[in-house]
Amino acid sequence: MTDQTLGDLALEVRSKNAGPFWVTMELFLRDDAGYALAASPEIVNEQVVASLYDVRAEDVQIFRIPSLHVVKISFPRPVPQGGLRDRDIHAGQHHVPLAALAAVLPG
Amino acid sequence: MSAPTGAVRVLSPTGMLGAGFAESTVDRGLELGADVISVDAGSTDSGPHYLGSGTAKTTAAAVARDLRILLRAAARAKIPLVVGSCGTGGTDSGVEQVARIVDEVLREEDLGLSVATIRSEQSAEFVKQRLREGAVHPLAPATALDEATVDSCTHVVGMMGHEPIEAALRAGADVVLAGRATDTAVAAAFPLMKGMPAGPVWHAAKIVECGGQCTTNPRTGGVLATIDHSGFTIEPLDPDAACTPISVAAHMLYETVNPFRMREPAGELDVTGAVYTAVDDRVVRVEGSRFHPADQHTVKLEGARITGYETMSFTAIRDEHIIANIEAWTELFTEVLTGRVEQTLGLDGTEYSFDLRRYGYDAVLGGLDPAVRPPREIGVMLLVRARTQELATAVAKVANPLMLHLPTPDMAYLPSLAFAYSPAETERGAVYEFALHHVVDTRTPTEMFRTDHRKAPARD
Numbered sequence: 268m269t270d271q272t273l274g275d276l277a278l279e280v281r282s283k284n285a286g287p288f289w290v291t292m293e294l295f296l297r298d299d300a301g302y303a304l305a306a307s308p309e310i311v312n313e314q315v316v317a318s319l320y321d322v323r324a325e326d327v328q329i330f331r332i333p334s335l336h337v338v339k340i341s342f343p344r345p346v347p348q349g350g351l352r353d354r355d356i357h358a359g360q361h362h363v364p365l366a367a368l369a370a371v372l373p374g
Numbered sequence: 375m376s377a378p379t380g381a382v383r384v385l386s387p388t389g390m391l392g393a394g395f396a397e398s399t400v401d402r403g404l405e406l407g408a409d410v411i412s413v414d415a416g417s418t419d420s421g422p423h424y425l426g427s428g429t430a431k432t433t434a435a436a437v438a439r440d441l442r443i444l445l446r447a448a449a450r451a452k453i454p455l456v457v458g459s460c461g462t463g464g465t466d467s468g469v470e471q472v473a474r475i476v477d478e479v480l481r482e483e484d485l486g487l488s489v490a491t492i493r494s495e496q497s498a499e500f501v502k503q504r505l506r507e508g509a510v511h512p513l514a515p516a517t518a519l520d521e522a523t524v525d526s527c528t529h530v531v532g533m534m535g536h537e538p539i540e541a542a543l544r545a546g547a548d549v550v551l552a553g554r555a556t557d558t559a560v561a562a563a564f565p566l567m568k569g570m571p572a573g574p575v576w577h578a579a580k581i582v583e584c585g586g587q588c589t590t591n592p593r594t595g596g597v598l599a600t601i602d603h604s605g606f607t608i609e610p611l612d613p614d615a616a617c618t619p620i621s622v623a624a625h626m627l628y629e630t631v632n633p634f635r636m637r638e639p640a641g642e643l644d645v646t647g648a649v650y651t652a653v654d655d656r657v658v659r660v661e662g663s664r665f666h667p668a669d670q671h672t673v674k675l676e677g678a679r680i681t682g683y684e685t686m687s688f689t690a691i692r693d694e695h696i697i698a699n700i701e702a703w704t705e706l707f708t709e710v711l712t713g714r715v716e717q718t719l720g721l722d723g724t725e726y727s728f729d730l731r732r733y734g735y736d737a738v739l740g741g742l743d744p745a746v747r748p749p750r751e752i753g754v755m756l757l758v759r760a761r762t763q764e765l766a767t768a769v770a771k772v773a774n775p776l777m778l779h780l781p782t783p784d785m786a787y788l789p790s791l792a793f794a795y796s797p798a799e800t801e802r803g804a805v806y807e808f809a810l811h812h813v814v815d816t817r818t819p820t821e822m823f824r825t826d827h828r829k830a831p832a833r834d
Binding site for chain 1: 418419420421422423513514515516620623624627628629630631632633634676681684727728729731737738739740741742743744745757759805806807808811
């Protein structure tokens with residue numbers, strides 16, 4: 268098995284603020300096969316997102332949209348927008364850890 | 375009984391007033407029979423500074439350039455123009471700034487249009503009164519509001535729904551300049567006034583709010599939505615761009631927490647059952663959108679407050695030994711700076727704070743970063759925050775010799791690092807944070823908003 272990532276399977280992976288207190292990100296998968304992997308709860312689930320972004324799993328919302336081949340993830344912004352320690356005002360670069368996640372089913 | 379007939383065409387020239395668009399795209403929208411032009415002029419997306427300071431992100435010249443084209447188009451086609459969230463934050467100063475620009479353009483172009491302004495700024499007294507009455511509620515992830523937080527805000531705005539805008543249009547305004555409004559209310563007000571059904575109206579309003587974002591080429595200009603009694607169609611104003619079922623449906627994902635349900639002051643848009651169909655290779659039809667009226671009409675509050683003053687300093691490292699030992703260098707920097715600030719300014723860590731960012735290494739994602747490649751160079755940004763500008767700058771100046779000469783612990787000489795400019799310290803002024811994420815139960819949808827009408831100037 269290769270070490271393919273979710274980013275390798277996607278046309279686009281993006282992230283953005285959803286208002287000042289939430290961040291949201293989307294994986295736009297290339298095809299049915301890529302979508303099947305990305306939408307698999309064994310690869311992307313609340314716990315995985317929580318560890319990638321150091322947030323609480325119970326705050327993570329995941330939307331799987333087969334008609335668009337999209338997996339969308341939202342969670343409260345860990346750092347207040349515009350605060351001293353906010354290094355990404357629009358949260359526009361926070362898709363990178365998600366894109367780098369291995370897209371391999373366990374077992 | 376046959377279904378009601380008729381349609382309303384909404385022209386959305388751009389996602390942000392002042393971002394620019396080709397005049398030909400607006401001409402094209404008029405040719406297609408636009409009934410109203412709506413455009414958003416604000417957002418919280420660029421941070422709390424604009425609301426907190428009551429200043430605009432867009433430069434006045436760019437806003438004037440876009441408004442000149444839109445006002446001329448509205449006058450020529452005899453259709454209304456609605457501008458929402460004037461001046462970025464939607465403060466009263468933002469509405470006044472846009473109103474001044476509109477006045478100037480109307481005078482220069484000799485256009486006889488009547489203008490309504492709708493102010494949305496809220497007094498601390500009003501918010502505290504409603505809080506005491508139990509009418510203010512937090513939105514996740516915020517917690518219950520307290521009066522001190524309200525008092526700490528430099529500006530508080532209420533985010534209006536379509537109702538105050540519709541009232542201004544009904545009163546005969548040709549141009550409506552609204553303070554803070556939901557992005558969608560700006561486009562929804564006119565078709566709702568014309569009796570179009572709420573489901574398609576709010577869904578179309580959400581799709582057009584970012585102009586060409588819902589097309590295959592977002593940089594080419596705006597879109598036209600045609601709303602009727604069973605749904606809406608959407609098409610780009612640039613003949614070379616296209617809307618596809620995917621590009622339109624995907625726009626519901628943009629900057630939303632939940633892509634299927636969106637709360638508005640009057641209720642909730644529900645697109646779970648929406649069906650997107652290609653009419654041809656550049657026009658999309660959408661049906662099945664629903665709107666559920668809320669039991670309680672609410673208005674969302676936004677507020678920002680000053681958290682301190684910042685001074686920034688920036689230097690760069692190319693030396694491979696320091697880059698290879700950047701963690702040790704950073705630790706030493708923090709330790710020496712903390713000690714020197716105490717020694718010279720007598721400040722402990724409660725009186726100032728700083729953030730040392732290593733651009734090119736891990737500044738953007740910090741500990742979340744999956745990459746392990748060594749950088750070629752590292753830009754070091756020091757951001758100091760304190761309760762006054764003088765104090766923040768004093769701390770940054772104490773750090774200056776470290777930004778220039780700090781070695782790693784194992785180096786036997788002082789390196790000289792690459793300051794990007796001189797003087798190294800840049801004062802950033804007051805810095806803000808968003809302090810409110812709450813809604814107010816309203817008694818009427820318009821009670822929190824103040825509308826002034828100005829008739830068209832008499833013409834010779």
